[in-house]
Amino acid sequence: MQEFAFELALCAHLERPDRVVGRQLGAAVHGRRVADVCLVEPGPEFDRRAAVTPHTIPPLAIESDAGPGTARPVAEAFDCHPDRARAVAERAVELGFFEREREGASTAVRQTVRYPEQWFDSLVGIENKPDLDRPGDLRDQLRIDASLGLFDEVVLATETYVTGAHLNRLPDAVGVWRFDPETGEREVVREPExxxxxxxxxxxxxxxPGRAEVRPVTAAEKRRQRRRIAERAYGKGWRTYELPDCERCAPSDAEPADLADARLPWCAWTDGLVRPVADCGPTCPGYEPVDGGDSDGDAEGVPPSEGPEAVRARRSAWEPDPAGVDRRQAGLDRFL
Incomplete structure (x- = not known):
């Protein structure tokens, strides 16, 4: 099975109401590492974070000097280009994380709520490699994860039968799963450390050959990047696609049943998962344009009109419509 389909099937298998699953997330501090899948396990302040916004809070807004107390001018609160600072502040206001005030001719902002640093408990990074006979950069990718330590645990997920030779090529701390996307069965070959x-x-x-370029990363830099990964996973999720506008894209026909419930892009013509942008459209021999109604069928117990956000809300800890937070702190008005 192609890596995209394998990845979606694994995400559907791992998704559950007490966690958040993200896909294709930046997992480096100075380099360009991208993690295929990340599991975010909620922490004691998860509900406080979920109450703010269903979207990713801009990292620069969280890391700025604009706290929940006295409002600070945007130019002073951010350590970046003024245009960038204004754009980030505006986005944070839209999301309800900042509130805006006027201070003379300048704009000042402050947080509507103190950011809950303990909203996530642990991060599990998963590298997908269905075919271990075509490993690509797998060894270096996993060495980065193991030596950098952004994730609490790192796992390799594969469809290949795993041999001792395969295990010997991997860092000892990396766990290994053998996953069958067609049945949803997952075997733990080796537990992660x-x-x-x-x-x-x-x-x-x-x-x-004969040379490696490395860079030390501080504990503070790791804390910042871990928070960025968790925030991005919460706002982005893993359904980063739209179902094709084709009569033959019928998620309710997917097997196993978990794939149907997750509303994945299942194509009845190819009898498998497809990449909507790359594989679907008028150039596909099996393409049949939708003639009114919904193209995603009707899985048992699932409304045919249920969109990706509703599915994600039903199957994970993500909150699509939070109550929000008070936009003005009681008692502060008299000091303005």
């Missing part, structure tokens, strides 16, 4: 997320790490940036 906990990584040291609280301390400093080493990031592999480049490797050539």
């Amino acid at each position: 906990p990584l040291a997320t609280d301390g400093p790490g080493i990031e592999l940036l480049d490797r050539e």
